[in-house]
Amino acid sequence: MSTPASSSPADIPIPEPGTFTPHTYEGGCHCGRVKFSVVAPPPDEIVVTGCNCSFCSARGGRMIYMKPESLTFTKGSFDDLTKYLWNSKTGWHSFCPVCGIAVGGEYQGIYSINMRCFEGAGIxxxxxxxxWIDGKNLIPRVDGA
Structure with a gap:
């Protein structure tokens, strides 16, 4: 099921704690270097974000965005991952330096986690x-990268 492309990346849905029936999902990178739990809406209410910018197209993630209080690392942290800053360098994406899995990132105080990293959730x-974000056309390239 897909929604129309956003007119702005600012339209990304961010579940507000207290406005949904909380479900806890567990996940991590492939090798287990980092593990985490996320409090998010039930599966029938989760909205993941996809983007067609050059970075997102290459990695194929489906991201869920959240406030920091919805994410708890149970092993390691974002500090145990490699951060990649691209374009405006105002946000970062992270991946495991051991297994290479794209885990998530941060932009303006909002975290993202790749829903493909949730294990055993039955999702x-x-x-x-x-x-859907039309990042190819909506996100201006500021550094020529």
Whole structure:
């Protein structure tokens, strides 16, 4: 199920704690260097974000965005991952330096986690509601990269 492309990356859905029935999902990178739990809406209410910018297209993630209080690392942290700053360098993406899995990132105090990193949650990522960002046309390239 897909929603129309956003007119702005600022339209990304961010579940506000206290406005949904909380479900806890557990996940991590492939090798287990980092593990985390996320408090998010139930599967039928989760909205993941996809983007067609050059970076997101290459990695194929489906991101769920959240306030920091919704994410708890149970092993390691973002500091144990490699951070990649691209374009405006105002946000970062992280990946495991051991197994290479794109885990998540941060932009202006909002975290993202790749829903493909949730293990044993019984969630079929491809069946979740999709909020599409036309990053190829909406996110201006500021550094020529």
């Amino acid at each position: 079929e990522v491809e069946k979740l509601k999709l909020h």
